[in-house]
Amino acid sequence: MLQEVWKKTYHAIGSLFLLYRCYSRCRGNESSDAHCWTALFGCRCWIWKPVPLFISEIAPPKYRGGLNICFQMLITLGILCANIVNYFTSKLHPYGWRISLGGAAVPAIILGLGSLIIVETPTSLIERGKKQEGLKALKKIRGVEDVQKEYDEILQATEVAKKIDHPFRNLMKRSSRPQLICGTILQVFQQFTGINVIMFYAPVLFQTMGLGGDASLLSSVVTGSINSASTLVAIFGVDIFGRRALLIEAAIQMLISQVITGVMLEEHLKATNSISKVYAYIVVVLICVFVSGFAWSWGPLGWLIPSEIFPLETRTAGFFFAVSVNMIFTFLIAQAFLTMLCHMKSGIFFFFAAWIVIMGCWAVFFLPETKGIPIDEMNERAWKKHWFWKKYFNSDDEAIKPVGDKASTEEKA
Numbered sequence: 001m002l003q004e005v006w007k008k009t010y011h012a013i014g015s016l017f018l019l020y021r022c023y024s025r026c027r028g029n030e031s032s033d034a035h036c037w038t039a040l041f042g043c044r045c046w047i048w049k050p051v052p053l054f055i056s057e058i059a060p061p062k063y064r065g066g067l068n069i070c071f072q073m074l075i076t077l078g079i080l081c082a083n084i085v086n087y088f089t090s091k092l093h094p095y096g097w098r099i100s101l102g103g104a105a106v107p108a109i110i111l112g113l114g115s116l117i118i119v120e121t122p123t124s125l126i127e128r129g130k131k132q133e134g135l136k137a138l139k140k141i142r143g144v145e146d147v148q149k150e151y152d153e154i155l156q157a158t159e160v161a162k163k164i165d166h167p168f169r170n171l172m173k174r175s176s177r178p179q180l181i182c183g184t185i186l187q188v189f190q191q192f193t194g195i196n197v198i199m200f201y202a203p204v205l206f207q208t209m210g211l212g213g214d215a216s217l218l219s220s221v222v223t224g225s226i227n228s229a230s231t232l233v234a235i236f237g238v239d240i241f242g243r244r245a246l247l248i249e250a251a252i253q254m255l256i257s258q259v260i261t262g263v264m265l266e267e268h269l270k271a272t273n274s275i276s277k278v279y280a281y282i283v284v285v286l287i288c289v290f291v292s293g294f295a296w297s298w299g300p301l302g303w304l305i306p307s308e309i310f311p312l313e314t315r316t317a318g319f320f321f322a323v324s325v326n327m328i329f330t331f332l333i334a335q336a337f338l339t340m341l342c343h344m345k346s347g348i349f350f351f352f353a354a355w356i357v358i359m360g361c362w363a364v365f366f367l368p369e370t371k372g373i374p375i376d377e378m379n380e381r382a383w384k385k386h387w388f389w390k391k392y393f394n395s396d397d398e399a400i401k402p403v404g405d406k407a408s409t410e411e412k413a
């Protein structure tokens, strides 16, 4: 309830603080209190980050994956825009950096305006007793009048969820462990692909290889474009090939590119600018191969999977937990990277490659396929059928009874 009442206000206030931060960064005298407020409101953004959940709740199961990945698509477009702005503003002396930093005001304004028109999900309306409004919203987003079956399922699921007073305590129950472990570990793995290191330090790497300041920025625009274009592949592919196929294929692709990059840098980059141009460009291509693999798998699926694997009673808490873990590991890797690079040098590529082997095996053996399954039937049709996780559902504290019978929702998938 509180979440709904304050959601719009939080977004609006959050965007005001972001605007303030842009202003102070532009002036070049960012104060420490601005840092504190930004950090606080940054945390708030992630804690209340409901977008993938929102999409997974309202999307038809058949298209849920693709629609959900539009969220990551916007993240990649944001990174690409930032790269392009950096590329061009770096040529404007002496004030280009002000435009570059101040440009962050644009998404802050869009966020602020968006918070005024954001709509509520049928599930959230029904959950709060506004059944008629929920039914109306459901009809609106489905674009058809006949939504009774789905409405009944949501109603039934919310009745069960209402009886649950402590979502976080429930999250610790034995029957919540499969979703909690998989949703959380996926976040750790997403960051241990090394994506943020590669995306954000690529210009430094390219410069070290002697591509020059301009070429390195241009290269980061190229990697940014590959990132966005490959996310499109995920949007169209995820509901056809399934989640596991994309994760496994990409793990192999990323592993090959990391290992070859590591070997090449180890062999040929002895000091700054000591690698030949041909090798330097091969490394750029390998990095693009890595980024594309990530962008159609571990990147978007890191948001999609935690938003669809939890039953309603623990969905928000579980997703919140997973997102927090993602943020913590993003932060840790960003902080540790430079020190690691100084000590490990090109070995850092082998470090991430080792993680990719582990995560590939995890996807093969431990991740159930969730493609096309209505989210309220995930326990029944995904977890309880999985060779390893099914044993967690034999105990008395089973989390949630299936909503709707299997046959009734088969056609939705």
Ligand SMILES: OC[C@H]1O[C@](O)(CO)[C@@H](O)[C@@H]1O
Residues within 6 Å of the ligand: 072, 075, 076, 079, 190, 195, 196, 199, 227, 299, 302, 330
């Ligand atoms: O596309 C790269 C981006 O994708 C994420 O892994 C998940 O949204 C971010 O951490 C990263 O910056």
